[in-house]
Amino acid sequence: METLNHKEVINLLLQLAAMLIMARIFAEIARKLKQPAVVGEIIAGIIMGPTILGYLAPDFQMGLFHSHEMTNIALDGVVQISVVLLLFIAGIEVELHVVWSQGKNALKIALTSMALPIIAGFVVAYAFPEFLGVNINDRAVASTFFGLAISITALAVVARVLMDLNLFKTKTGLLIIASAMVVDVVGWIIFSVILSLSENGSEGLGVWPTIGLTLLFTVFMLTLGKGLINRVLPWTNKQLAWPGGLLSLSLAICFLAASFTEFIGIHAIFGAFIIGVAIGDSEHATEKAKEILHQFINNIFAPIFFVSIGLKVNFIEAFDPGVVGVVVIVGFLTKFFGAYLGGIMAGVKRNKAMVVGFGMSTRGSMDIILGLIALENGMVSESLFIGIVILALISSIMAGPLMGWAEKLKI
Amino acid sequence: MYRKIALAIAFSPRMEALILEVQNLVNLFQSELILIHVGVKTDELETKLDDILTRLGVDKTKTKVLWKEKGKPSKKIVEACKEENVDLLVSGALKEEGFLKYYLGSVGRKIIRKAPCSVLTLIDPKKETTKFSKVVINGTQLEITPDVIRHGVEFSKAVSSKNVSILNEIKLYGLLMGTASEDTEGEVSETRKKLVQDEIAYVEENLKGLDLGGLKIHIKVTGGRWATELARFCEKIEADLLIVGDDRSLTFLDRLFPHDLEDLLSTLPCNLLIYKK
Numbered sequence: 176m177e178t179l180n181h182k183e184v185i186n187l188l189l190q191l192a193a194m195l196i197m198a199r200i201f202a203e204i205a206r207k208l209k210q211p212a213v214v215g216e217i218i219a220g221i222i223m224g225p226t227i228l229g230y231l232a233p234d235f236q237m238g239l240f241h242s243h244e245m246t247n248i249a250l251d252g253v254v255q256i257s258v259v260l261l262l263f264i265a266g267i268e269v270e271l272h273v274v275w276s277q278g279k280n281a282l283k284i285a286l287t288s289m290a291l292p293i294i295a296g297f298v299v300a301y302a303f304p305e306f307l308g309v310n311i312n313d314r315a316v317a318s319t320f321f322g323l324a325i326s327i328t329a330l331a332v333v334a335r336v337l338m339d340l341n342l343f344k345t346k347t348g349l350l351i352i353a354s355a356m357v358v359d360v361v362g363w364i365i366f367s368v369i370l371s372l373s374e375n376g377s378e379g380l381g382v383w384p385t386i387g388l389t390l391l392f393t394v395f396m397l398t399l400g401k402g403l404i405n406r407v408l409p410w411t412n413k414q415l416a417w418p419g420g421l422l423s424l425s426l427a428i429c430f431l432a433a434s435f436t437e438f439i440g441i442h443a444i445f446g447a448f449i450i451g452v453a454i455g456d457s458e459h460a461t462e463k464a465k466e467i468l469h470q471f472i473n474n475i476f477a478p479i480f481f482v483s484i485g486l487k488v489n490f491i492e493a494f495d496p497g498v499v500g501v502v503v504i505v506g507f508l509t510k511f512f513g514a515y516l517g518g519i520m521a522g523v524k525r526n527k528a529m530v531v532g533f534g535m536s537t538r539g540s541m542d543i544i545l546g547l548i549a550l551e552n553g554m555v556s557e558s559l560f561i562g563i564v565i566l567a568l569i570s571s572i573m574a575g576p577l578m579g580w581a582e583k584l585k586i
Numbered sequence: 587m588y589r590k591i592a593l594a595i596a597f598s599p600r601m602e603a604l605i606l607e608v609q610n611l612v613n614l615f616q617s618e619l620i621l622i623h624v625g626v627k628t629d630e631l632e633t634k635l636d637d638i639l640t641r642l643g644v645d646k647t648k649t650k651v652l653w654k655e656k657g658k659p660s661k662k663i664v665e666a667c668k669e670e671n672v673d674l675l676v677s678g679a680l681k682e683e684g685f686l687k688y689y690l691g692s693v694g695r696k697i698i699r700k701a702p703c704s705v706l707t708l709i710d711p712k713k714e715t716t717k718f719s720k721v722v723i724n725g726t727q728l729e730i731t732p733d734v735i736r737h738g739v740e741f742s743k744a745v746s747s748k749n750v751s752i753l754n755e756i757k758l759y760g761l762l763m764g765t766a767s768e769d770t771e772g773e774v775s776e777t778r779k780k781l782v783q784d785e786i787a788y789v790e791e792n793l794k795g796l797d798l799g800g801l802k803i804h805i806k807v808t809g810g811r812w813a814t815e816l817a818r819f820c821e822k823i824e825a826d827l828l829i830v831g832d833d834r835s836l837t838f839l840d841r842l843f844p845h846d847l848e849d850l851l852s853t854l855p856c857n858l859l860i861y862k863k
Contacts, residue, residue, distance in 0.1 A: 202768065212768045268761050272811055276728075334758075335765040338777075344727060344757065344784070352758070458849065462759040462809035469764025 179245055186246040190239060191253065191479065197223055198478030209339070211332045211571050213539040216478045217564060220485020229489070240486055254483045255443070257476035258544055262363075262444040263429045264472045265541060266451020267465055268330050269356040271397075277353035284350065284517030285357035288535045289326040291513030293365075295505050296322025307498055308556025316373045317554035323369065324549065324563050325506035326513075327362050327542040328355040328535045329571065331473070336537060336575045342582065347527045351534040354514070359541065363448050364393060366545060367441040373552060385440040392436065393449055401453045404428075408459035421464050422471075425454055442548060484543060484564065488550075493557035502562030503569055510536045510570075529581035537574040538567040587740055588673040588704075592620040594663045594697075597631070600678055602638060603711040608676050609644055610715040611706075614744050619649040620670050624662045627653035660696035672703045679709045679854055695851060698832075698860060704737075707858045716857060718745040722820050724830040725754035725789045725805070726812040730863065734831035735792045737861045741829065743799045751804045752793075753819050754785040759809030782807050813849040820855040829859045 179187065197219040205215030222228060229236040241247070274281055300309045300318035310317045333355055337343040343352070371385035411420050429447050436446030454460050514535035518528030546563035549555040593608045595601050605621075612619045623631070639646060652670070654662035667675055677694055698705050708716060723738035725731060735752060742750045756762070759781070766777040785807045793803065808815040820828050832847055850858065 206768055264764075268764075270758065270811075273758065331761070331765055334761055335768070338762060338765060343762065349757070458811050458814035462756075462763075465760025466763040466767075469760060470767045473764060473767060 177245075179249060183243045183246045183249070186239075186243050187249050190246065190250055193223065193239060194219075194479055194482040195475070198482050202478065209575065211335055211539060212473075213329075213332065213477070213481055214568055214571055216481035217484060217539075217543075217568060219478075220482035221490050222485065223482065224485040224488070224490075225492075226485065226488075226490040230491070250483075254480055257480040257483075259429065259433045259443055259447045260426075260472045260476045261480055261540070261544070262447040263426075263433075263451040264468060265330065265359060266448040266453075267455035267460070267468060268334075269359055269452045269455060271356075271452070271456045273349070274353045274356050277350055280350055280521035280523075281353035281357055283521045284354040284514055284531055284535065285361065287517035287520065288328070288354065288510055288514035288532075289358055289361060291516075292326035292506060292509040293319070293322035295509040296325045299501065299505055307501065308495075308559040310554045313373055313554060316369055317549065319365075319369050320373075320545070320549045320554050321559065323362060323365055324542050324545040325502065325566065326358070326510065327538060327540075327545065328358045328510075329537045329540040329542070329567075330355040330359060332539050332571050333534050333537040333574065336578060337534065339575060340579055340582065342530070342578070347523065347530050347534075350518075350521070350523070351531055354517070354531070354535060358535070359448075360452065362541065362545075363445055364389075367436070367445045370441050370548070370552075373554065381440075388439045389436070389441055389445070392432075392439070392446070396432070396449045396453045400450075401456060404453055404457050405459060408454075408457055412459060412461070418464050418467050421460075422467065425460075425468070428454070444544065481543075484547065487547075488557050488560060488564075490561055490564075493561055495558040495561075498558045499562040499565050502559065503566045506538075506563075506566040507536060507570060525586045526581055526584040529584065530578050533574055533577040533581055536570045539571040540567075543567055587744065588615045588617045590620055590670055590672045591615065591617045591674045591676060592622055592663075592667055592670065592672040592703075593676045594622045594624070594659070595635070596623070596625075597634070600711055602642060603713050604676065604678050604708070605638065605642055605644065606713050607708055607711045607715050609642065611674070611676070612645075612648070617648075617673070619644065620666070620672055621649065621651045622654060622663050622666045623651065624654045624657070624659040626655055660693045660700065663697055664700045664702065668702050674704050674706060675701050676706045676708065678711050679707050698851060701862065704862050705860045707854070707860075709854060709857055716826065718742070718827045718857070719748045720823055720825045721745075721747045721750045721827045721829065722816065722823070722825045722856075723750065723752045724812060724816055724828070725752035725785075725792070727754070727757070727785075727788055728831065730831035730861070732792045733863060734829060734861050735789070736796060737831075738829040738859075739793070739796050739798060739801065739803075741859065742801055743797075745827075747801065747827075749804070749823075750801050751806055751819070751823065751825075752789050753806045753808060753812075753816055754789050755812040755815050756781045756785055756807065756809045811849070813847065813853070817850060817853040817855040825856045827857045827859060828855065829861060831861045 198216045201215030201219035202212035205212055297318045300307050300321040301314060304311045304314055309321060333351055337348045337351065342348040367389045368386055371382055371389065411424055429450050432446035432450035433443035437443035455465065511532040515528050515532035518531035523531060543564060546560045550557065550560040591608055591612055593604060608619060635651065639649065652666050654666060677697060679694065721742045723735055725735060762781065763778065766774050786805050789805045806819065816828060830847065830850065
């Protein structure tokens, strides 16, 4: 087995240390400015990457991040695990009984808030592929991918904003949370189907077997798989060390599911997400265990992933104001109006429907992962990916003030 | 509180115990008793029922017997409740052979889902009648909860409960505390404290203005899914009655993707009173 040599090990450890320190510094600055940590972590990555550090101190940046090929492969492995874990925790956050308690209203908001951006994103990208930087050879799939990326809501970000605004436990707050959960589930199912249709996605089994297996896996995990988890978890909680047993076994199951979905030709993250939903919805997954998982993934692996984005892309060289402008305007307006319309359809008052609209517009997690997958699969250009990241930053920063403003409106 | 209390009878071995349980409630609440039988009305059955009622000392002047001859039992029972404007329907749970576990049969579940009135499910009806000493009320923040608390307090007073607990749950505690981990240690513990205090304040607010009539009420806060937590808590304190609310009729889909109430119906940790508006 080939291993890293002495220098490569040092390099890898320095990379991880630098990424975590910078992420922490900028997350703290973001916190002081009452912004989500993810905003700080993305900015930390942009500063450490080719955009700023690579420009100001190219040798140093090169030495830290590009001097050993093997180290970079190892770092990529850590980033891959981080993304898988991020999706796992995103799945854990989805609690189907909360969705169920909100009934059709959550479904209306989720679906309208997704439909509008997906349609608008698809139309814009399909009509102007060269301008936006969408792969012309895989135009339909890439355009849908773009639409989907701008249709996602960041559940963890909106949960934090709602908490800060003291709205979490209100009717509107729970409606937003439940709708964001539906968006996550629907979004990842659409994602897996699109990925299997793309040129690069279905390398293994072919399109239809992949779609069939994906749907089978999803239905199985959310019914029989969940039942099995419900039987195993009480035993784990009683017989094994706590929370050690639960943590290591749930992560092991997460990696197993992730490897299965990677094997059938869709991305590993889909398996991690679905298994997260199945575990998170189990009545035996205690809230304390979820809290521990949250803390350990959100504070170690999430920063590594969000910083790594900035290391991959030069945000100045590939910056295209036209593309960014279109992505931000189309992304923000369609998501807001889609969710607002859903709110009105659900019988929510106008100002509350605006709160729903702004709440559902928060981004900064799954949308970036989707964008990155599209970038890595050659479906979108760096400029378009930058647009998606900037949309995430702007919508996350603006969500709190806009929701607070709409809440006070007397309409 | 309950003007009309109904009981569906099927001439089963537990029928007499159920009639005595209901008779006890009828006396406590000064109600009228409605007995519903789904099946063919024969002279033999009529005489048999009359004998039983006489033997058990049921006041026949305040009792009405409805014979529903054709149709699905659950549908007919619900129909009878609607016709008679019943306020409380009492039913018995089934016992798993050889275990101290109780469950609801498909008819029982259907009745609970569709009944237009509150439903009391007794897991082990006794001839000497059940004492509701330890009562647990669901205090989780739902639209119907203020009514459930009010109703629960009234019921507990009427049955002279010794110990009433109102259990409230912090919704999505894991997610909330997970996102709070962006804060300092002091802020995190403040958030934790606030989450608990908010839930206590919610219950206290709903108890304000209610005549507690000397009831001892304990407010408990937990994190997790309310149905699961309620079931665990009831088992832990060996509660006699759990009172929850339901403001929507359940469908087949609720069994496929169970929500909290459906979870409780499959767990059935103790006697269960489902309050409906």
